[in-house]
Amino acid sequence: MIRDDIKAAQIAAMKAGDKPTRGAISLIQSAIKNRDIEARTGGAPADDDALVVEVLQKMVKQRRESIEMYTQGGRQELADAEAAEVAVIERFLPAQMSEDETRAAIETIKADLGAAGMKDMGRVMAELKARHAASLDMSKASGLVKAALS
Structure with a gap:
């Protein structure tokens, strides 16, 4: 721990x-x-x-x-x-996901949830946080999610 x-x-x-x-x-x-x-x-x-x-x-x-x-x-x-x-x-934080890894995770979640547009951004962000909160900077991820859904 x-x-x-x-x-x-x-x-x-x-x-x-x-x-x-x-x-x-x-x-x-x-x-x-x-x-x-x-x-x-x-x-x-x-x-x-x-x-x-x-x-x-x-x-x-x-x-x-x-x-x-x-x-x-x-x-x-x-x-x-x-x-x-x-x-x-x-030193105590787990390794952060790279931008490419973050994009791949977003695409996976988009496919899993069937997200199609900006109306699904909240659901995608919630799932992204649930799966990758420890290894992801959520403020940077929101811009990537927005780009992926637009």
């Missing part, structure tokens, strides 16, 4: 005295713990790794937005710190 990998990486970072990595991993664990608390009010997650991947993807997205703002604001040292955190977080 991804949680076990994160815990092992934290222990390794502590033993190595790697403060930036240890700090980033502590942030990851904190975000996951917050998500667990939120999930308590709802039903139990069907797949723990999916929950962790969702949290990690959100963290990467937030940091990329921060990097962009810091760079525009002339604060390169802060952008570099955020980039270092992104590198640590991405």
Whole structure:
């Protein structure tokens, strides 16, 4: 499980005295713990790794937005710190599907659902998320789905 990998990486970072990595991993664990608390009010997650991947993807997205703002604001040292955190977080994410693999998955789902036009976009996106959420950036996928259905 991804949680076990994160815990092992934290222990390794502590033993190595790697403060930036240890700090980033502590942030990851904190975000996951917050998500667990939120999930308590709802039903139990069907797949723990999916929950962790969702949290990690959100963290990467937030940091990329921060990097962009810091760079525009002339604060390169802060952008570099955020980039270092992104590198640590991405170590725990599963490999992302390439654009060609994403297109192939969309075509398969289109055929399975019999999707023909833009009215089916919601169904295709829901099925794509159900099948490939952990290995796919859904924001990029929506553009590909739109192109495939138009």
